[in-house]
Amino acid sequence: MNCDEAAEFASALSDGETIPREAAKHVGECARCRARLLEYAEMGAELRRLSSLQLTDEEKAPRWQKTQSATPNLWRKGSSTVRMPTAAFALMLVAIIALASSLTIVKVRAHSHGVVLMLTAETASGRTVRCALSFDDRRLDSCASEQIVTGVRELYGFRIISRDGDRIELGVRAKRGSDVPSSVNDVDQLPEARYWFQPGEKLRVDVQGSGPMVISGELLDHLAPLLAVSGEQLDPGPGELRFVEPTLLRGKEVLHDFQGVTVSGAAKGGGIELYAPHDGRYEISLSPLRGAAEGRVNGSRISFELNGWPYEVLTGAPVARPGRVWILRLPNDESASADDDRGFAAYVPMTQYLAKVPRD
Amino acid sequence: MPDDRQTWERIRQGDAQAFGEFYRQNAPRLEVFLRHVVGDRQAAEDIMQETFAQIWSRPNGFQPERGALRSYLFGIGRKRAAEWWRMQVPKSPEIEDNAIPALTETAAVIDDAFRRLPEEQRSLLWLREVEGQSYAELAGILEVPIGTVRSRLFAAREALRKLWKSPRPDLKEGA
Numbered sequence: 001m002n003c004d005e006a007a008e009f010a011s012a013l014s015d016g017e018t019i020p021r022e023a024a025k026h027v028g029e030c031a032r033c034r035a036r037l038l039e040y041a042e043m044g045a046e047l048r049r050l051s052s053l054q055l056t057d058e059e060k061a062p063r064w065q066k067t068q069s070a071t072p073n074l075w076r077k078g079s080s081t082v083r084m085p086t087a088a089f090a091l092m093l094v095a096i097i098a099l100a101s102s103l104t105i106v107k108v109r110a111h112s113h114g115v116v117l118m119l120t121a122e123t124a125s126g127r128t129v130r131c132a133l134s135f136d137d138r139r140l141d142s143c144a145s146e147q148i149v150t151g152v153r154e155l156y157g158f159r160i161i162s163r164d165g166d167r168i169e170l171g172v173r174a175k176r177g178s179d180v181p182s183s184v185n186d187v188d189q190l191p192e193a194r195y196w197f198q199p200g201e202k203l204r205v206d207v208q209g210s211g212p213m214v215i216s217g218e219l220l221d222h223l224a225p226l227l228a229v230s231g232e233q234l235d236p237g238p239g240e241l242r243f244v245e246p247t248l249l250r251g252k253e254v255l256h257d258f259q260g261v262t263v264s265g266a267a268k269g270g271g272i273e274l275y276a277p278h279d280g281r282y283e284i285s286l287s288p289l290r291g292a293a294e295g296r297v298n299g300s301r302i303s304f305e306l307n308g309w310p311y312e313v314l315t316g317a318p319v320a321r322p323g324r325v326w327i328l329r330l331p332n333d334e335s336a337s338a339d340d341d342r343g344f345a346a347y348v349p350m351t352q353y354l355a356k357v358p359r360d
Numbered sequence: 361m362p363d364d365r366q367t368w369e370r371i372r373q374g375d376a377q378a379f380g381e382f383y384r385q386n387a388p389r390l391e392v393f394l395r396h397v398v399g400d401r402q403a404a405e406d407i408m409q410e411t412f413a414q415i416w417s418r419p420n421g422f423q424p425e426r427g428a429l430r431s432y433l434f435g436i437g438r439k440r441a442a443e444w445w446r447m448q449v450p451k452s453p454e455i456e457d458n459a460i461p462a463l464t465e466t467a468a469v470i471d472d473a474f475r476r477l478p479e480e481q482r483s484l485l486w487l488r489e490v491e492g493q494s495y496a497e498l499a500g501i502l503e504v505p506i507g508t509v510r511s512r513l514f515a516a517r518e519a520l521r522k523l524w525k526s527p528r529p530d531l532k533e534g535a
Contacts, residue, residue, distance in 0.1 A: 055389065
């Protein structure tokens, strides 16, 4: 063995590793290699000395406490992933809130000390915003909602700040008008007002650009899913697609279990999007979509085939009235985070995917 | 003292006190590491804070069987630093001069040489020599086989040694 061959082993030696006998013998006998070993040791010591000089006792104020909860992050992810106009994206927020609830259900069940505030806000424009805010899971302690009412944008944000017994300190951001930020992602741009709120009572909050909003709420011992379903009939309405706690399977593999998620819609040109983390988005429509597979609806089950794989969506209630749906799979691209395991389901516009259907 | 599993479980459950303790124990060292990787004090502090914020808001991905919690933290920090580098406008790799008092001549020369190493080599050497990360932990952080860690460490040491032993071309005697 020569010095060049032994050099890497000298480096390993300086890391406290054992090395092959032949290399050890050479390093022990070769003055050049021993000098190199000493140089490595000296470099390490100087780097550690450098670090010691730079470490100070000064404690930087942590910023992590100001971190946004995951609910807005989910919206942010959704808005960047779904690629649709902001106004259209706003339509699916309620469904996303429902999804966030589902994520917490698992957690609350696993940790029974979890308590949830189910908040309802009646806006001056007659809309209802519902949020499930968790005391137990900081990722779900805030929510936001954007609505367009008679052509004017309304933006609402709520978060739990603290709790004192039954009293809850609530942060509220609310505004209506043409200068309202164009996305729920920007809800933090609105000034926040703080209120002490007691579940069971009504809190009246002034909203800039609008009349007062009335907030009520109740404490729950678990996070119940929010239903984005119109009406209470089990049978879907005409043109309605309804997914109640769907599970997406490829063959026998569960791609994602959307536990607790209920999403529904009947708008013209709309459809349901299921986002399965680590896999991709599935656009499901009652109208033919370009490049989509045709699926068969059988009660609460949709069966279809993609790339030779049998797929099924199983749901807790009938999906749709007609017997056919179209499913377009949009696989994840490289930007999808490998360690993000949150899925979502939403009713979204699908006009960009609709195939031209010849008239009968 | 709680072990990594206990600390992680408390962090996952949103225990701000546990996370605060984790922050206090590791933030200064992470910041110094990042300062050497990105060469910019403010960026290093920002990345350090973002790293903790990421773990706090999305506590997932740590697997105790794959290494220590501190390795996981430094791995995230290192990735964020690499992203920061990618976003920089191409320019000279020269990094800011953070005057450090009480450096011996040898230390000053090594410090200068260290600054001139590529980002990846700086990260690797610092994590090994200063933070004492094992080969297995470095393999996890860099997402490479252990054998590759050994060869890259050797390459980094050699690069540093050569820079240390050869005079810097832009520094003239008496300048």
